[in-house]
Amino acid sequence: xxxLTLPDGAERQVEEGTLPRDVVGSIGQxxxxxxxAVEVDGDVQDLITPLRKGGDFKVLTAxxxxxxxxxxxxxxxxxxxxxxxxxxxxKIGFGxxxxxxxxxxxxxxxxxxxxxxxxxxxxxxxxxxxxxxxIRAEVNQADARKKFAxxxxxxxxxxxxxxxxxxxxxxDGPFIDLCRGPHVPDTSHLKHFKLLHTAGAYWRGDExxxxxxxxxxTAWFSKEELEAYLHRLEEAxxxxxxxxxxxxxxxxxxxxxxxxxxxxxxxxxxxxxxxxNYERDLIxxxxxxxxxxxxxxxxxxxxxSGHLENFKESMFGGVDVEGASYRLKPMNCPGHICIFxxxxxxxxxxxxxxxxxxTVYRYERSGVLHGMLRVRGFTQDDAHVFCTPEQVPSEIxxxxxxxxxxxxxxxYPYTIELxxxxxxxxxxxxxxxxAEQTLADxxxxxxxxxxxxxxxxxxxxxxxDFKLIDAIGRKWQGPTVQLDFNLPERFxxxxxxxxxxxxxxxxxxxxxxxxxERFVGGLVEHxxxxxxxxxxxxxxxxxxxxxxxxxxxxxxxxxxxxxxVRAHLDDRxxxxxxxxxxxxxxxxxxxxVVGKREAASDSIALRVRGxxxxxxxxxxxxxxxxxxxxxxxxxxxx
RNA sequence: GCUGACGUAGCUCAAUUGGCGGAGCAGCUGAUUUGUAAUCAGCAGGUUGCGAGUUCGAUUCUCGCCGUCAGCUCCA
Numbered sequence: 001x002x003x004l005t006l007p008d009g010a011e012r013q014v015e016e017g018t019l020p021r022d023v024v025g026s027i028g029q030x031x032x033x034x035x036x037a038v039e040v041d042g043d044v045q046d047l048i049t050p051l052r053k054g055g056d057f058k059v060l061t062a063x064x065x066x067x068x069x070x071x072x073x074x075x076x077x078x079x080x081x082x083x084x085x086x087x088x089x090x091k092i093g094f095g096x097x098x099x100x101x102x103x104x105x106x107x108x109x110x111x112x113x114x115x116x117x118x119x120x121x122x123x124x125x126x127x128x129x130x131x132x133x134x135i136r137a138e139v140n141q142a143d144a145r146k147k148f149a150x151x152x153x154x155x156x157x158x159x160x161x162x163x164x165x166x167x168x169x170x171x172d173g174p175f176i177d178l179c180r181g182p183h184v185p186d187t188s189h190l191k192h193f194k195l196l197h198t199a200g201a202y203w204r205g206d207e208x209x210x211x212x213x214x215x216x217x218t219a220w221f222s223k224e225e226l227e228a229y230l231h232r233l234e235e236a237x238x239x240x241x242x243x244x245x246x247x248x249x250x251x252x253x254x255x256x257x258x259x260x261x262x263x264x265x266x267x268x269x270x271x272x273x274x275x276x277n278y279e280r281d282l283i284x285x286x287x288x289x290x291x292x293x294x295x296x297x298x299x300x301x302x303x304x305s306g307h308l309e310n311f312k313e314s315m316f317g318g319v320d321v322e323g324a325s326y327r328l329k330p331m332n333c334p335g336h337i338c339i340f341x342x343x344x345x346x347x348x349x350x351x352x353x354x355x356x357x358x359t360v361y362r363y364e365r366s367g368v369l370h371g372m373l374r375v376r377g378f379t380q381d382d383a384h385v386f387c388t389p390e391q392v393p394s395e396i397x398x399x400x401x402x403x404x405x406x407x408x409x410x411x412y413p414y415t416i417e418l419x420x421x422x423x424x425x426x427x428x429x430x431x432x433x434x435a436e437q438t439l440a441d442x443x444x445x446x447x448x449x450x451x452x453x454x455x456x457x458x459x460x461x462x463x464x465d466f467k468l469i470d471a472i473g474r475k476w477q478g479p480t481v482q483l484d485f486n487l488p489e490r491f492x493x494x495x496x497x498x499x500x501x502x503x504x505x506x507x508x509x510x511x512x513x514x515x516x517e518r519f520v521g522g523l524v525e526h527x528x529x530x531x532x533x534x535x536x537x538x539x540x541x542x543x544x545x546x547x548x549x550x551x552x553x554x555x556x557x558x559x560x561x562x563x564x565v566r567a568h569l570d571d572r573x574x575x576x577x578x579x580x581x582x583x584x585x586x587x588x589x590x591x592x593v594v595g596k597r598e599a600a601s602d603s604i605a606l607r608v609r610g611x612x613x614x615x616x617x618x619x620x621x622x623x624x625x626x627x628x629x630x631x632x633x634x635x636x637x638x
Numbered sequence: 639g640c641u642g643a644c645g646u647a648g649c650u651c652a653a654u655u656g657g658c659g660g661a662g663c664a665g666c667u668g669a670u671u672u673g674u675a676a677u678c679a680g681c682a683g684g685u686u687g688c689g690a691g692u693u694c695g696a697u698u699c700u701c702g703c704c705g706u707c708a709g710c711u712c713c714a
Contacts, residue, residue: 111641111642112642113642113643114643196708197642197708197709198641198642198643198708198709199641199642199708199709199710200640200641200642200708200709200710201641201709201710201711202640202641202710202711205710205711206711207639207640207710207711207712211640211641211642211710212641212710213641213642214641214709214710216708216709242707246649247649253705253706255687255704255705255706259704259705259706314712314713360714362713362714364712364713365639365640365711365712366639366705367639367640367641367709367710367711367712368639368711368712368713369706370707373714374713374714375714378714380714477713477714480714511714513714514714515714517714518714519714543674544671545671545672545673545674546671546672546673547671547672548671573669573670573671573672574670574672574676574677575670575671575672575676575677576671576672576673576674577672577673577674577675577676577677578672578675578676578677579672579674579675580674580675580676581674581675581676582675582676583675584674584675585675585676591674593673593674595672595673596673597673605673605674607674612674612675613674613675615673615674
């Protein structure tokens with residue numbers, strides 16, 4: 001007998017093997033109609049899988065987020081049902097639910113076309129209208145092989161089952177799939193979905209295996225949610241840094257230069273320069289020293305560092321210089337280490353913190369390049385801290401302060417992940433454990449919340465990853481801090497301790513923005529191109545209403561410029577409306593409109609980006625003071 | 639790198655079955671002097687990504703290369 005505890009605390013005794021459907025039905029027929037799945041002792045299962053264990057028992061209806069996963073998984077089967085009807089040649093792969101939807105992989109001779117997608121969607125609606133129940137069956141290996149005799153991908157999966165593992169199949173109408181479940185009761189539950197696109201996907205994610213055709217779809221409980229999701233996609237598209245980057249004249253790439261190499265236009269360079277200036281001041285305040293290291297470096301250095309061994313496929317080919325091979329640097333650490341080793345170091349010198357906006361080049365495969373976010377040449381705001389093991393906690397604390405201050409300035413909420421020892425790792429497990437413990441303790445002490453990514457560390461040490469959350473809720477890779485036990489060994493780093501004996505320091509690698517290219521690309525999307533005043537390439541545009549106001553406007557522009565404001569005069573012979581529109585389109589934070597009245601009273605009519613007609617007349621002196629104050633405060637708005 | 643799609647003026651897009659490559663915006667010139675998101679007119683702008691091939695004739699069909707996009711794999 002199993003004991004089920006209902007949400008109201010009531011207990012039910014049922015025989016092992018009872019179907020959840022019967023339990024739900026005994027609670028209420030109305031509930032059974034709405035039930036999509038159940039949760040038993042924390043695990044989701046469908047209504048037709050026999051109960052194997054007792055525990056907390058909850059009925060999942062369309063209100064429950066975990067039921068949505070079940071619905072989406074069923075959606076994948078419905079998709080496969082439709083595809084099989086129209087393309088009987090399609091061999092089925094896997095079809096799981098994913099965030100926001102589901103996909104299904106097929107092996108076909110002729111890839112799907114966009115027209116196919118529309119036909120599949122229509123066919124899916126028929127399958128849904130036919131309201132096939134999902135029927136579960138448990139089968140033995142031999143029967144399963146018979147059922148999937150024409151599906152080589154399923155046979156491959158079948159071969160991997162353990163002897164006593166339960167093999168289950170799910171059938172909806174004409175379609176049968178090898179599947180663990182769970183599923184909703186019948187196909188009619190899928191109502192609000194849309195097929196999105198097709199793409200190639202390697203069988204089992206292995207690039208050495210054949211490529212399958214994947215169909216992606218989204219699915220939701222309600223029409224509103226589906227529409228909201230599609231709207232979110234639109235919103236992401238509207239913010240795309242590649243489109244805005246061109247519209248706002250921030251950057252470009254050029255076939256003649258080569259893919260993945262960014263040309264920073266003046267407006268983009270202004271943003272980057274502001275960030276670099278800000279960060280330079282910030283890190284100097286936080287105890288860093290700036291260094292510069294060469295872009296092209298003798299290959300020998302990367303033999304010592306191990307990059308040639310572990311990172312070779314990401315490095316650009318060697319350049320022959322007088323018989324010696326040189327490489328473009330893919331990372332800045334070896335250079336910083338050489339500076340550390342340029343003289344003997346005492347424990348009194350530690351910690352040493354070297355920082356550099358170091359431009360690195362990495363060979364990325366052509367298919368992964370993406371605007372500014374994934375490139376082949378980029379500048380890291382890189383730093384390396386050389387310290388004793390005892391200094392690690394205080395260094396981490398300093399870093400948490402630094403990161404917090406910086407991310408607040410850009411208006412990013414963030415979360416932290418602690419990544420621990422991976423399977424292949426360097427150094428003694430005790431060393432790892434103590435390092436991980438140190439990191440965790442520092443954060444706990446500060447009341448800093450974090451999650452643990454088990455086994456996600458680099459092979460040479462554990463790390464902290466900061467994940468940024470942007471204005472539309474997407475996560476971005478933010479600052480990272482990595483402890484390194486490896487490079488100090490490889491380079492045989494030493495300092496002289498108080499005991500006059502040599503000791504090995506520890507290294508901390510850390511970046512804040514990571515890559516300037518990626519960070520600025522991310523900021524474009526975060527702000528939707530409407531940069532806060534301090535970052536805006538053009539901060540104010542002075543717009544005379546007519547020729548009578550041009551002289552006054554010129555002098556206002558000059559006063560702004562001499563106060564350090566990036567201001568421009570727009571005295572083109574266009575209508576006022578045209579020039580306002582132009583400034584709005586370029587997302588310039590402030591427009592200072594100057595007419596006859598303003599010119600006579602040394603004032604401007606202020607129009608704030610995005611605020612429409614709402615305007616305020618203020619004296620030029622007040623305007624200059626206000627704008628300078630907001631720049632200095634690095635205010636997020638406007 | 640792999641699968642698929644795409645590549646026409648600075649930008650966004652047109653161009654019947656293969657038959658003289660167009661438009662809007664931006665640019666230039668002129669007129670207009672504007673009170674808060676596109677004033678009017680004229681002009682100029684192209685070896686249709688590059689290179690072969692088929693054809694009387696190729697933006698259109700075929701092949702190769704380059705680049706871009708959606709994913710996969712990989713990642714700051």
